[in-house]
Amino acid sequence: xxIQCIILSVLLLLTGISAVNAASTSNTASTSVTAETTYxxxxxxxxxxxxxxxxxxxxxxxxxxxxxxxSPAVFYPGETGTVTVHVTNAANxxxxxxxPDLMDPxxxxxxxxxxxxxxxxxxxxxxxxxFIVTADGSDGTYFPLFTVSTNIYGGKAIHSQIKIKIDSTPxxxxxxxxxxxxxxxxxDTVNVSIVNSRAGDITDVLxxxxxxxxxxxxxxxxxxxxxxxxxxxxxxxxxxxxATDVTFHVSFQNGxxxxxxxxxxxxxxxxxxxxxxxxxxxxESSSSGGTSTLKGDVTNNxxxxxxxxxxxxxxxxxxxxxxxxxxxxxxxxxDFSSFEVDYTVKGPGAIPLIVxxxxxxxxxxxxxxxxxxxxxxxxxxxxxxxxxxxxxxxxSSRNLRGGGMFGSFGTGFNQIPVIPIVIILIAIIAxxxxxxxxxxxxxxxxxxxxxKSDEDLKEQ
Numbered sequence: 001x002x003i004q005c006i007i008l009s010v011l012l013l014l015t016g017i018s019a020v021n022a023a024s025t026s027n028t029a030s031t032s033v034t035a036e037t038t039y040x041x042x043x044x045x046x047x048x049x050x051x052x053x054x055x056x057x058x059x060x061x062x063x064x065x066x067x068x069x070x071s072p073a074v075f076y077p078g079e080t081g082t083v084t085v086h087v088t089n090a091a092n093x094x095x096x097x098x099x100p101d102l103m104d105p106x107x108x109x110x111x112x113x114x115x116x117x118x119x120x121x122x123x124x125x126x127x128x129x130x131f132i133v134t135a136d137g138s139d140g141t142y143f144p145l146f147t148v149s150t151n152i153y154g155g156k157a158i159h160s161q162i163k164i165k166i167d168s169t170p171x172x173x174x175x176x177x178x179x180x181x182x183x184x185x186x187x188d189t190v191n192v193s194i195v196n197s198r199a200g201d202i203t204d205v206l207x208x209x210x211x212x213x214x215x216x217x218x219x220x221x222x223x224x225x226x227x228x229x230x231x232x233x234x235x236x237x238x239x240x241x242x243a244t245d246v247t248f249h250v251s252f253q254n255g256x257x258x259x260x261x262x263x264x265x266x267x268x269x270x271x272x273x274x275x276x277x278x279x280x281x282x283x284e285s286s287s288s289g290g291t292s293t294l295k296g297d298v299t300n301n302x303x304x305x306x307x308x309x310x311x312x313x314x315x316x317x318x319x320x321x322x323x324x325x326x327x328x329x330x331x332x333x334x335d336f337s338s339f340e341v342d343y344t345v346k347g348p349g350a351i352p353l354i355v356x357x358x359x360x361x362x363x364x365x366x367x368x369x370x371x372x373x374x375x376x377x378x379x380x381x382x383x384x385x386x387x388x389x390x391x392x393x394x395x396s397s398r399n400l401r402g403g404g405m406f407g408s409f410g411t412g413f414n415q416i417p418v419i420p421i422v423i424i425l426i427a428i429i430a431x432x433x434x435x436x437x438x439x440x441x442x443x444x445x446x447x448x449x450x451x452k453s454d455e456d457l458k459e460q
Contacts, residue, residue: 052092060155062091065146066126072255073200073228074165075135080110081255083162085129085146089121096120096151100129102162104144106137118151135166142166169198171226173250173263176233181270185363187239190265192248194223195231202226204253207234213244214267226252239363243269276331277302278309278355278367285351285371291320291342294371298328298355299336306331306357314352314368317343331357 066088072081083102089095098118102109110132121127129148142164149157177191196202205223209216217237226232238246248263283296294313300306309328312319319325319341326339345351353369 056152057154059091059093059095060150060152063087063089063095063097063121063150063158065158065160068146068160068162070162070164072257074167074198074254076254076257076259077135077138077166077168079254079257080132080134081257083131083133083144083164085131085160085162086126087121087129087148087158088126089123092123094120094122097127097148097158098151100146100148102131102133102144102146104142104164106135106142106166107144107164108134108136110134135164137166139166139168165199167198167200171196171198171202171250171252171259171261173248173261175248175263175265177235178265180273182238182240182267183272183275184240184242184269185365186272186275186359187237187361187363189235189237190246192234192236192250192263193231194226194234194250196226196228198228200228200254202252202254202259204251205232206251208249208251209236209246210249211238211244211246211267213242214238214240214246216246238265238267239361240267240269243267274303275359276300276304276306276333276357276365278306278357280353280355280367280369283353283369283371290344292317292345293323294341294343294351294353295338296353297336297338298331300331300333303333304359305333307359309337309355309357311339311341312354312356313341313343314354316349317345317351319343 064087065085067086069084069086070081072079075081085100085102087097096118098115100115101112111130115129119127129146143161144164146160146162147157149155172193172195174193174195175190176193177189179188179190182188192207194205194207203225205226206220207223208220215238221234221236223232223234236248244267246265246267248265249260250263251258251260253259277300279299279301281297281299283294286293286295298309298311307330309331311326311328312324320343323340323342326341328337328339331337341353343351350370350372353371355367355369356364357367358364
């Protein structure tokens, strides 16, 4: 009995060892099959969600189109781009596919010879088919058919529709902000507007200005990507030296295709309506010994400040001490300042009075007013805008600078005789106060009593 138990135990032990060896051999073989699997194409790691199939037809049924990419997103008619179709093998075994095609009469495949051989797609892998296409259709939406065959007998081909748009809508460029006129050496800002009214984004948007006779800043402006249905305003500063045309070259990419468009801005010269405007008035001339002196007022009648204002005289006059050049400083709009310039000149004649000033960007402007250089003569002169035009000063025997007791101040509303008006108003107020307090009645009563007294004396 004891011997039978021993024999049974040995048999059970041998049976267990055999089962363990069989399980170990099975796992090793499975691992070996997986390790020996090879893949082609743009593959991704094996997915844990692969379907377990037992026959080739079931495996072929697990092959499908998992997506696609198009560049550009929207084609121009006749434009070339790429269509990338992603084919995924969801089975747990490798599959061979062949004869991929993209069929549509409005698309021309440019690289059909690339996929003439079969391709193996491993378990859980995705392969990308890249087609280079030219859009031959007119504006509209098209649905070319993608198809690829499996190399399994009886297996069905894989089909999927791809959506492609063709649109000839242009990207528009225009000048959205500009001054009415430009002025020589004066900086003005213009805005270039770019509008992408297409259904797809555009990239690498670049604006490069070009002009003969104008300084433009910046020399180029890179915008990058402009989304579909959006716009952008791009500022440029223009300082012209003469009348000219500024051409803005606008370029962009639609996919890998470069497109260009130009915007031309005529730079017409004229008076700067927004700039400083220097007016010289109330000029008087006097002489002491061999030195003459000019006095007057400088007014900024413009809409922006005149900076670093200097006043002097030009040839044939020679500026001398103590005031060869009179520094006024800054003149805001509607501000004025007096000046005094000393000079010498041989003989009577016209004297150019020169006013120099700068704008906010440091550009220098000069205005000239011609006056009569005779001693003790006075006159008016003015120079408007940035044109540097010379105004003639008329001689007068009246000294308009001081104005005397009833003098006026400046020009326009400043010429109202303020002092006489104030005196008259004071007198009227005094009469009203005197009347209300009865002082006028007392005065008239005294006057009447005096007249009666005089009459009585005459009768006696």
